[in-house]
Amino acid sequence: MPQEVLLSVKDLRTEFFSSKTSSVTAIHNITFDIYKGEILGLVGESGCGKSVTSLSIMQLLKDTPGKVTNGSAVLDGVDLVKADDAQIRDIRGGKMSMIFQEPMSALNPSMRIDKQMVETICLHRDMTKEQALAHAADMLKKVGIPDPPRVLKNYPHQLSGGMSQRVMIAMALSNDPKLLIADEPTTALDVTIQAQILDLMKKIQKEENSSILLITHDLGVVAEMCTRVIVMYAGKIVEEAPVETLFANPSHPYTQGLIASVPKLGSGVKVLPSIPGSVPDLSSMPTGCRFAPRCKYATDKCREKEPELVNIGENQKCRCWLKQEG
Amino acid sequence: MSNTQNEQVNTNPSFEENYIDENVSVQTNKTKEFIKKFMKRKTAVVAFAIMCFLLLIAVVGPSIAPYPADAYDYDNILAGPSARHWFGTDQFGRDIFSRILAGAPLTLGVSLSSVIVGAALGTVLGLLAGYYGGWLEMLVMRGADVLFSFPDILLAIAIVALLGPGIINVFIAVAVFTVPSFARIMRSATLTVKNSLYVEVARSLGCKDGRILFVHIFPGTLQSLIVNFTMRIGSAIMAASSLSFLGFGANVTDPEWGAMLSQSRSYLNTAPHMVYLPGLVIFITVLAFNLFGDGLRDTLDPKIK
Amino acid sequence: MEKNKLLSLKNVSKTFPVGKTLLGKPTKFVHAVNNVSFDVYEGETFSIVGESGCGKSTTGRLINHLLIPDSGEVWFQGKEISKISQDEMRPLRKDMQMIFQDPAGSLNPRMRVSELIEEPLLIHTDLDKEGRMKIVNELLGIVGLSAKHAQRFPHEFSGGQKQRIGIARALTVNPKLVIADEPISALDVSIQAQVLNLLHRLQETYKLTYVFISHDLSVVEMISDRIAVMYLGFVVETAPKDMLYKGPLHPYTKALLSAVPIPDPTLHKERIILEGDIPSTINLPKGCPFAARCNHCRPECLEKRPEPKEVEPGHVVACHLY
Numbered sequence: 030m031p032q033e034v035l036l037s038v039k040d041l042r043t044e045f046f047s048s049k050t051s052s053v054t055a056i057h058n059i060t061f062d063i064y065k066g067e068i069l070g071l072v073g074e075s076g077c078g079k080s081v082t083s084l085s086i087m088q089l090l091k092d093t094p095g096k097v098t099n100g101s102a103v104l105d106g107v108d109l110v111k112a113d114d115a116q117i118r119d120i121r122g123g124k125m126s127m128i129f130q131e132p133m134s135a136l137n138p139s140m141r142i143d144k145q146m147v148e149t150i151c152l153h154r155d156m157t158k159e160q161a162l163a164h165a166a167d168m169l170k171k172v173g174i175p176d177p178p179r180v181l182k183n184y185p186h187q188l189s190g191g192m193s194q195r196v197m198i199a200m201a202l203s204n205d206p207k208l209l210i211a212d213e214p215t216t217a218l219d220v221t222i223q224a225q226i227l228d229l230m231k232k233i234q235k236e237e238n239s240s241i242l243l244i245t246h247d248l249g250v251v252a253e254m255c256t257r258v259i260v261m262y263a264g265k266i267v268e269e270a271p272v273e274t275l276f277a278n279p280s281h282p283y284t285q286g287l288i289a290s291v292p293k294l295g296s297g298v299k300v301l302p303s304i305p306g307s308v309p310d311l312s313s314m315p316t317g318c319r320f321a322p323r324c325k326y327a328t329d330k331c332r333e334k335e336p337e338l339v340n341i342g343e344n345q346k347c348r349c350w351l352k353q354e355g
Numbered sequence: 356m357s358n359t360q361n362e363q364v365n366t367n368p369s370f371e372e373n374y375i376d377e378n379v380s381v382q383t384n385k386t387k388e389f390i391k392k393f394m395k396r397k398t399a400v401v402a403f404a405i406m407c408f409l410l411l412i413a414v415v416g417p418s419i420a421p422y423p424a425d426a427y428d429y430d431n432i433l434a435g436p437s438a439r440h441w442f443g444t445d446q447f448g449r450d451i452f453s454r455i456l457a458g459a460p461l462t463l464g465v466s467l468s469s470v471i472v473g474a475a476l477g478t479v480l481g482l483l484a485g486y487y488g489g490w491l492e493m494l495v496m497r498g499a500d501v502l503f504s505f506p507d508i509l510l511a512i513a514i515v516a517l518l519g520p521g522i523i524n525v526f527i528a529v530a531v532f533t534v535p536s537f538a539r540i541m542r543s544a545t546l547t548v549k550n551s552l553y554v555e556v557a558r559s560l561g562c563k564d565g566r567i568l569f570v571h572i573f574p575g576t577l578q579s580l581i582v583n584f585t586m587r588i589g590s591a592i593m594a595a596s597s598l599s600f601l602g603f604g605a606n607v608t609d610p611e612w613g614a615m616l617s618q619s620r621s622y623l624n625t626a627p628h629m630v631y632l633p634g635l636v637i638f639i640t641v642l643a644f645n646l647f648g649d650g651l652r653d654t655l656d657p658k659i660k
Numbered sequence: 661m662e663k664n665k666l667l668s669l670k671n672v673s674k675t676f677p678v679g680k681t682l683l684g685k686p687t688k689f690v691h692a693v694n695n696v697s698f699d700v701y702e703g704e705t706f707s708i709v710g711e712s713g714c715g716k717s718t719t720g721r722l723i724n725h726l727l728i729p730d731s732g733e734v735w736f737q738g739k740e741i742s743k744i745s746q747d748e749m750r751p752l753r754k755d756m757q758m759i760f761q762d763p764a765g766s767l768n769p770r771m772r773v774s775e776l777i778e779e780p781l782l783i784h785t786d787l788d789k790e791g792r793m794k795i796v797n798e799l800l801g802i803v804g805l806s807a808k809h810a811q812r813f814p815h816e817f818s819g820g821q822k823q824r825i826g827i828a829r830a831l832t833v834n835p836k837l838v839i840a841d842e843p844i845s846a847l848d849v850s851i852q853a854q855v856l857n858l859l860h861r862l863q864e865t866y867k868l869t870y871v872f873i874s875h876d877l878s879v880v881e882m883i884s885d886r887i888a889v890m891y892l893g894f895v896v897e898t899a900p901k902d903m904l905y906k907g908p909l910h911p912y913t914k915a916l917l918s919a920v921p922i923p924d925p926t927l928h929k930e931r932i933i934l935e936g937d938i939p940s941t942i943n944l945p946k947g948c949p950f951a952a953r954c955n956h957c958r959p960e961c962l963e964k965r966p967e968p969k970e971v972e973p974g975h976v977v978a979c980h981l982y
Contacts, residue, residue, distance in 0.1 A: 074850060249923045291878070293924065297881075303853030304853070307376060307819075376820075377809070558726060
């Protein structure tokens with residue numbers, strides 16, 4: 030079905046410079062699209078580059094040694110990589126906003142919630158302070174906060190983890206963003222609170238028909254939330270597929286291993302198949318396929334030459350020699 | 356071919372069990388990295404060079420001095436710097452350069468040894484106070500507070516006034532006023548390390564207090580100890596010189612740097628070099644130790660690149 | 661049953677003071693663990709599950725004598741250990757080792773891997789250096805690390821490898837009981853399965869008893885024989901695994917089970933979404949600790965604290981509904 034592309038990321042490459050000449054590449058020419066109204070999951074383990082991807086799209090690498098050295102990320106006709114600071118400021122918090130893993134540290138601890146929210150709203154909307162405050166209260170109500178006027182008067186430290194994540198979401202949604210990037214939004218929360226927040230995100234996404242890029246390591250969350258999934262390993266996309274296909278018929282050995290290694294409630298097994306070894310260091314990547322040293326199917330070819338990401342079926346892409354001829 | 360191989364491996368359940376994970380990051384040489392990082396700090400490197408030079412002088416100085424420290428040259432009294440007397444001469448015609456060289460072991464020796472003794476005492480007190488807490492901590496910290504409420508030099512004067520003048524008493528005074536700063540720093544460093552998980556682990560393994568304190572906690576506090584140590588040497592030199600300047604320390608005829616300054620006071624108008632040159636040497640010495648300490652602190656701080 | 665009790669907690673409570681008046685008297689108390697009782701039998705895996713702040717880690721530390729309970733008794737191998745001194749406790753630690761959540765933090769960064777692993781041997785045995793190194797190298801192999809890395813420092817290893825080092829250290833002295841406090845929650849997904857499998861394999865080889873502390877119900881289901889669910893410092897339900905997962909009784913256990921995301925997009929289960937947040941443990945509610953968030957709350961729940969009741973053999977629940 031023809032879907033409208035909202036954000037198109039092409040050949041995006043981000044390097045981290047330890048000095049002027051030496052660098053490690055955190056993400057390697059990754060290409061993907063986010064369609065309107067979908068929840069795209071970006072899955073991988075720590076160090077796979079999933080968070081760097083989101084920071085690169087949001088242009089939040091300014092104060093780090095990281096730099097986007099190649100590619101583009103086009104949102105609504107604007108290339109975020111080439112956009113100047115003023116343009117980015119306009120887009121960030123407006124058309125595109127982000128929620129983080131640690132809600133506590135993403136909120137300014139010395140500012141009351143009302144001030145932080147009004148500030149965000151007035152930056153992007155033509156509203157008076159009073160209107161903005163009313164809008165902030167509306168947003169808090171929408172994310173299920175029972176007593177918005179009281180919460181608005183609070184400082185972040187007076188809120189619980191779940192509550193501050195709700196405030197973060199309310200803030201991120203206050204300017205009707207077309208794209209919401211959620212970087213591990215529930216990882217720091219308890220299961221029962223996670224269930225609340227996921228429920229909320231799904232509800233709001235449906236109501237607003239916005240798009241969400243959900244970055245997570247939790248396959249359970251992916252299965253429950255996403256329409257499409259991208260799996261990353263060591264800075265590269267290894268598989269891309271609709272969520273049902275991914276879980277029913279994972280094609281890359283890494284995806285297979287990852288799905289198999291998650292305990293499922295009620296499965297009754299005592300031992301899980303697991304992926305041996307550990308993720309390679311960015312500075313010393315193996316030659317050939319990056320997953321080869323941990324892959325039980327690896328052949329000499331895998332260890333010598335790296336496969337490309339190719340279409341292997343309807344909407345499914347995979348980077349593995351086993352799925353490719355030649 | 357590849358297919359059959361796949362199935363073979365697939366049915367082999369011990370692929371995981373026999374997998375030895377050798378994917379360990381490259382062995383890093385901490386000393387090498389430390390030196391590399393330190394070398395980036397130019398001022399600290401210069402300070403370090405000066406420091407080494409001064410310590411070398413303290414060892415070999417007296418033997419390479421062009422004149423004996425108490426050789427009188429009555430033809431050249433209060434003479435300015437010249438080719439014969441690089442730093443000029445004093446009111447008895449003694450060569451100031453030679454006296455500075457001869458005084459180096461005295462000044463540096465007193466400061467260094469008093470900081471070592473003070474640091475050792477302060478470290479033990481701080482470690483014990485931080486680890487055991489309770490009344491011991493209370494006692495040590497209140498004691499440190501009392502000593503801290505005097506300005507450094509005033510405290511040293513008070514001690515020397517109590518004990519009487521003399522170089523040994525200067526040594527004691529400087530040592531005593533060094534103790535509280537080490538006690539405080541070591542206590543807070545101990546508290547930080549004590550609350551780290553690996554110390555709790557040590558306790559759960561059944562380590563005795565002594566082992567926890569010296570094997571697990573003390574090495575973790577070494578950084579703050581070393582940095583504070585270099586910083587305190589500067590102030591110890593200042594204090595020792597000041598005491599001698601005030602006449603509490605070394606015998607006025609000794610070539611101690613502070614005593615030399617004290618002697619030259621009355622000739623400030625007629626022979627300013629007598630004040631400036633020893634003063635300059637003290638200044639450079641203190642600055643070198645402090646800058647080196649700063650550089651060391653920055654190098655050891657993992658947050659600073 | 662002829663199984664031997666290895667560990668037993670009887671009405672154990674622990675509070676921590678917070679806030680102090682001018683005279684140093686605490687003004688408030690956090691009630692971290694309240695009246696907790698359970699038995700752990702030899703050779704089984706007993707899990708304690710709950711969300712953050714429910715007192716599960718404190719319970720682990722109370723068992724390990726890292727914390728001393730305010731009241732109640734802790735029995736280990738037929739000996740009451742909650743009131744004994746550190747010196748009396750030391751020989752017992754040989755039989756009771758602990759694995760911690762944060763693998764990086766639990767290893768002294770200034771010690772080499774061999775020094776870290778041999779430490780329990782130094783404390784509890786008279787082996788010479790050679791004898792100790794033999795055990796160290798053997799254990800490195802058992803946990804899947806190469807003995808040639810024994811002279812490396814912890815920071816050169818990945819998180820999963822560090823946890824393996826921690827496990828090797830816990831096993832050096834052949835303990836009977838291993839308390840594992842969230843041993844895998846700081847690790848990556850693929851590494852979690854590795855470490856779980858390792859723990860499972862070691863249990864079979866060395867006949868270990870585990871007290872497994874975790875917030876992850878799917879993991880707990882895999883590894884446990886019996887489970888205690890904690891909420892706000894109380895044990896609300898204790899049951900053998902199958903009973904708990906197939907027929908949870910306490911409303912909190914039900915909600916907790918329904919909140920776990922299942923990695924299967926075709927499955928759409930009915931979810932119980934709990935209202936509100938976990939209350940603070942400073943002012944404990946007068947009645948049932950869960951009453952404020954419970955869908956089945958009745959007047960008596962707000963008034964009276966429910967006592968643990970054995971509703972079927974081995975299945976104990978503290979709820980007024982039963």
